[in-house]
Amino acid sequence: MSRWLRKAGIGLILIALALALAVLVNTLRLPGLPAAGAGLSSPPAGLDAAVKRLSAAIQVQTVSSSPMQASAENSFPAFHKLLEESFPRVHGALKREVINGSSLLYTWQGTDPSLAPILLTAHMDVVPVEPGTEGSWTHPPFSGAIADGYVWGRGAIDMKHVVMATLEGIESLLAEGGAKPKRTVLLAFGHDEEIGGEAGAKAIVDLLEQRKVRAMFSLDEGSAILDGVIPGATRQIAQIGLSEKGGLSLLLKAKAKGGHSSMPPQQTAVGKIGRAVSLLEAHQMPATLDGPGGKGLLGVAPALPFGMRVVLANQWLFGPILIRQLSASPVTNALIRTTTAPTIIQGGVKENVLPSEATAVVNFRLAPGDTVAQVKAHVEQTIADPDVTFTDWRGPGVEATSVADMNGPGYKLIAEAIHAIAPDAVVAPGLVVTGTDSKHYGRVSDAAYRFAPMRLTPPDIVRIHGTNERIGIVNYGELISFYTALVRASAM
Numbered sequence: 187m188s189r190w191l192r193k194a195g196i197g198l199i200l201i202a203l204a205l206a207l208a209v210l211v212n213t214l215r216l217p218g219l220p221a222a223g224a225g226l227s228s229p230p231a232g233l234d235a236a237v238k239r240l241s242a243a244i245q246v247q248t249v250s251s252s253p254m255q256a257s258a259e260n261s262f263p264a265f266h267k268l269l270e271e272s273f274p275r276v277h278g279a280l281k282r283e284v285i286n287g288s289s290l291l292y293t294w295q296g297t298d299p300s301l302a303p304i305l306l307t308a309h310m311d312v313v314p315v316e317p318g319t320e321g322s323w324t325h326p327p328f329s330g331a332i333a334d335g336y337v338w339g340r341g342a343i344d345m346k347h348v349v350m351a352t353l354e355g356i357e358s359l360l361a362e363g364g365a366k367p368k369r370t371v372l373l374a375f376g377h378d379e380e381i382g383g384e385a386g387a388k389a390i391v392d393l394l395e396q397r398k399v400r401a402m403f404s405l406d407e408g409s410a411i412l413d414g415v416i417p418g419a420t421r422q423i424a425q426i427g428l429s430e431k432g433g434l435s436l437l438l439k440a441k442a443k444g445g446h447s448s449m450p451p452q453q454t455a456v457g458k459i460g461r462a463v464s465l466l467e468a469h470q471m472p473a474t475l476d477g478p479g480g481k482g483l484l485g486v487a488p489a490l491p492f493g494m495r496v497v498l499a500n501q502w503l504f505g506p507i508l509i510r511q512l513s514a515s516p517v518t519n520a521l522i523r524t525t526t527a528p529t530i531i532q533g534g535v536k537e538n539v540l541p542s543e544a545t546a547v548v549n550f551r552l553a554p555g556d557t558v559a560q561v562k563a564h565v566e567q568t569i570a571d572p573d574v575t576f577t578d579w580r581g582p583g584v585e586a587t588s589v590a591d592m593n594g595p596g597y598k599l600i601a602e603a604i605h606a607i608a609p610d611a612v613v614a615p616g617l618v619v620t621g622t623d624s625k626h627y628g629r630v631s632d633a634a635y636r637f638a639p640m641r642l643t644p645p646d647i648v649r650i651h652g653t654n655e656r657i658g659i660v661n662y663g664e665l666i667s668f669y670t671a672l673v674r675a676s677a678m
């Protein structure tokens with residue numbers, strides 16, 4: 187071997203060693219696992235009575251299924267009455283306003299008006315039980331049955347548990363001697379989240395905006411303590427949603443000459459619409475690891491096996507491979523990009539008639555960072571066919587929300603309250619891929635977080651809006667402790 191070759195060989199080995207060292211250093215720089223500190227060892231006082239109150243709340247059928255459903259409206263006075271009877275101290279000390287007849291806004295006035303309030307939110311409505319599935323429930327969906335260590339029924343985890351646990355927490359703080367908070371605490375409970383929140387959360391936010399309220403942070407549903415949900419994770423992951431995706435549906439229209447199918451042109455309207463849809467599926471919006479979805483994966487890294495930590499900590503090197511892998515699974519793909527979903531296609535009425543028009547609807551879910559205008563430009567460039575045009579389908583589309591700061595004081599307070607009930611959980615940021623009322627609440631806070639401390643395993647996730655919705659009694663006690671700790675630390 188020539189001297190030159192030997193030198194080159196040594197040079198290559200040194201480069202490889204330096205690379206390996208950089209990869210290792212980056213991996214070791216990741217935050218470590220939280221020490222298994224002392225959490226709350228005992229459930230909150232009076233948990234049995236609190237569980238009975240939650241059961242009673244589930245029995246009031248506050249169902250939202252369509253904007254015009256009068257029966258749901260009618261169930262709210264009964265629900266309000268139940269809250270009044272369940273939490274006498276709250277209703278003595280806090281101002282309560284009824285918005286649009288059904289939603290509730292409570293104000294616990296702080297003694298220091300210079301402090302921005304905190305805004306704790308939840309929705310009181312629930313989705314209907316899918317007709318025909320009633321018999322598959324272990325306990326009837328509106329029974330509020332307390333059995334086998336759980337409270338069962340519609341709303342147990344979406345999300346009367348948060349409405350009730352938040353009020354339990356404030357009731358217990360008031361019972362401690364009538365202490366007043368320094369910082370104002372606002373509680374906003376909407377009544378129509380499951381159908382968009384227009385009459386509930388949006389109206390509450392309009393009122394808060396009129397009053398020039400800017401909250402230090404807001405907290406709503408959106409994510410949870412995930413147990414075994416993230417493949418490979420050795421710890422439970424408490425995921426705090428920083429943002430939620432936007433949405434846009436486009437109606438694509440392909441035009442062509444009609445006529446008899448015996449002499450078709452090279453491409454028909456059906457062929458053109460099929461080509462357009464297929465192009466959109468093949469050319470997705472670009473993926474990024476820099477958004478809240480990607481940051482969330484990095485946040486989860488401490489709980490993952492060493493090999494995965496190496497990859498996640500060295501995105502400068504493994505980024506393209508990582509994106510390819512994440513794109514392959516629908517769940518992780520939705521976290522790193524705006525998704526493209528063709529959902530309706532139509533055209534033609536008879537087998538021997540060429541249709542002059544064929545249409546398709548494509549639904550996009552926008553990741554933070556992508557705008558409605560950018561998605562439309564992408565669609566235009568990708569299809570690039572003068573015979574295929576598109577328009578908005580049922581509305582102009584909704585942008586993704588802004589992204590709350592994962593280093594802000596609200597995030598830290600929520601993380602501390604999580605560690606009070608789940609000391610060894612890894613707290614990580616995340617992106618919420620479905621809609622919540624926080625698309626409205628974000629208007630009165632730059633720090634809209636989305637998290638509730640229910641512990642969810644993979645089978646629990648399908649109980650949300652599904653059959654056998656339930657919450658563990660121990661977990662419900664943790665919820666009460668969490669909201670008590672959070673209000674105490676941020677407002678008292």
Ligand SMILES: [Zn+2]
Pocket residue numbers: 309344345379407
């Ligand atoms: Zn919900």
